[in-house]
Amino acid sequence: MKIHAAVLYEAGRPLQVEEIEVLPPQRGEVQVRMHAAGVCHSDLHVMKGDLPIAKPIVMGHEGAGVIESVGEGVTSVAPGDHVILLWRLSCGVCEYCSSGRPALCDVGTEVRRTGKLSDGTTRFHASDGTEIRHFCGVSTFSQVSTMPEAAVVKIPADFPLEKAALLGCGVITGVGAVRNAAAVGTGDSVAVIGCGGIGLNAVQGARIAGARQIIAVDVVAERLVDAERMGATDVVDASTCDPVKVVRALTAGVGVDYAFEAIGIPATIEQALAVTRKSGTCVVIGITPAESRISVDANEMVYAEKTLVGSLYGSARPRIELPLYIEMHRQGVLRLEELLTRTYPLAAVNEAYEDLENGKLARGLIVFGE
Numbered sequence: 001m002k003i004h005a006a007v008l009y010e011a012g013r014p015l016q017v018e019e020i021e022v023l024p025p026q027r028g029e030v031q032v033r034m035h036a037a038g039v040c041h042s043d044l045h046v047m048k049g050d051l052p053i054a055k056p057i058v059m060g061h062e063g064a065g066v067i068e069s070v071g072e073g074v075t076s077v078a079p080g081d082h083v084i085l086l087w088r089l090s091c092g093v094c095e096y097c098s099s100g101r102p103a104l105c106d107v108g109t110e111v112r113r114t115g116k117l118s119d120g121t122t123r124f125h126a127s128d129g130t131e132i133r134h135f136c137g138v139s140t141f142s143q144v145s146t147m148p149e150a151a152v153v154k155i156p157a158d159f160p161l162e163k164a165a166l167l168g169c170g171v172i173t174g175v176g177a178v179r180n181a182a183a184v185g186t187g188d189s190v191a192v193i194g195c196g197g198i199g200l201n202a203v204q205g206a207r208i209a210g211a212r213q214i215i216a217v218d219v220v221a222e223r224l225v226d227a228e229r230m231g232a233t234d235v236v237d238a239s240t241c242d243p244v245k246v247v248r249a250l251t252a253g254v255g256v257d258y259a260f261e262a263i264g265i266p267a268t269i270e271q272a273l274a275v276t277r278k279s280g281t282c283v284v285i286g287i288t289p290a291e292s293r294i295s296v297d298a299n300e301m302v303y304a305e306k307t308l309v310g311s312l313y314g315s316a317r318p319r320i321e322l323p324l325y326i327e328m329h330r331q332g333v334l335r336l337e338e339l340l341t342r343t344y345p346l347a348a349v350n351e352a353y354e355d356l357e358n359g360k361l362a363r364g365l366i367v368f369g370e
Contacts, residue, residue, distance in 0.1 A: 001022050001023075001144060002019055003022050004018065004346060005058045006142070007056050007132060009055055010055065011048065011049030017347055020125060020127070023125070023146060025071035025074075026071050027071050027072040028073050028074065029123075029148055030146070030151075031070070031146045032083060032144065032146075033065050033066050033067075033068045033144050034064075034065040034144065035161040035367070035368055035369075036064055036343075036367050038165055038168065038169055038363060039365065040170065041264070041287070043059050043061065044356060044357060045289070047059065047353065054114065056133065058133070058135060060366070061136040061140060063085050064082070064083065064084050064165040065083060065085070067152070075149075081154050082156070082159070082164070083152040083153060083155060086318050087151075088112070088318075089105075089151040102317060103314075103315065104312065111148075114133070123146035124146075141366060163336045166340065170197040170198055170200075170339065171339075172313065172325065174197075175202070175314065176205075176313065176315060176316035177285050177311040178190075179205060180311070181311035181314070182281055182311075185209060186209070188209070189214075190258045190259070192214070193260065193262065193271055193272050194217070194261060195223040195224060197339065199227070200363075201339070202285065203232050204230040204335055206231065212233075213234065213256070214232045214233050215235070215256065216232035216235045219239040226338070248275060254277050255275050255278070256275055259282045260282075260283045261283070261284050263286040264292075269282075269286070270296075281307040281308075282309070283309055284309070341364055342360075343364065344367070345367065345368075349366055
């Protein structure tokens with residue numbers, strides 16, 4: 001099938017929106033007609049070369065669509081089903097999957113590393129026959145994408161697909177980190193450094209958890225307005241002050257019970273740890289360039305008994321939590337409309353990433369058919 005997709009041929013160069021061929025699903029695979037795909041910083045890291053990956057590759061990892069066709073042996077979905085895509089697919093049986101940590105599954109890691117499916121090949125080809133790889137196994141910046149059955153979760157057909165697309169990375173990563181990696185509870189204090197798509201969801205995750213104080217930190221004023229809309233009780237413009245001093249002042253010099261870093265910069269990770277109180281927990285959500293390192297005062301970790309942890313994909317169980325988030329939204333608990341800044345057609349994908357890099361988006365969506 002001939003379709004249009006956004007292909008990355010070289011780091012540092014714009015995505016190339018072009019006609020390519022997508023092959024039908026093989027055994028254990030499904031083909032999805034995309035409806036909406038998220039504009040996320042993880043793609044931007046790859047596009048800029050911060051995270052090395054084999055190319056050419058169809059980008060995009062957050063999205064929702066409709067099952068077009070299925071391969072032999074597929075049982076969980078059928079043509080016509082609405083689905084959210086899982087950018088960190090899992091085998092379901094390994095040690096990590098069995099212990100409720102599917103994001104750490106080695107099968108998903110290998111698909112992410114190679115850009116190829118389980119048989120070592122791809123389902124995308126350029127006009128000259130060259131194989132084009134799959135980003136995170138799903139490649140959502142494609143009108144139609146073929147992927148493993150394990151990369152989709154069926155959702156109710158009456159749930160809007162544009163909202164569903166927001167759940168697949170931004171919501172589950174931010175809210176999930178609060179629920180799963182930190183277990184924030186009623187009355188806790190929280191700081192979120194970085195209020196883009198992931199950070200805003202950490203803010204609303206803290207609100208949902210019942211945190212009494214939620215301090216949002218960013219250098220973009222519009223994002224701080226968004227953070228207040230999502231539930232922040234205090235905002236700190238880090239472009240005008242030392243955020244560590246201000247957060248500590250807002251907490252009577254003590255620091256917060258839980259700090260979340262949602263940017264992926266060593267300096268802001270160190271700031272998040274610095275605003276964490278004694279016996280508190282600092283959770284790193286942001287993805288840094290591959291060579292990044294942070295400096296930690298080892299004695300402070302001992303004397304203050306702080307905990308520093310990472311959270312991938314919200315440390316979540318997507319097949320259980322995504323349907324839960326849909327229900328939470330229907331009940332008015334989880335906010336989704338407030339996350340979306342703008343939609344773009346596939347042809348404007350590079351404009352979307354320029355807007356993201358320039359701080360103009362909380363979350364953007366590529367909507368197919370626009």
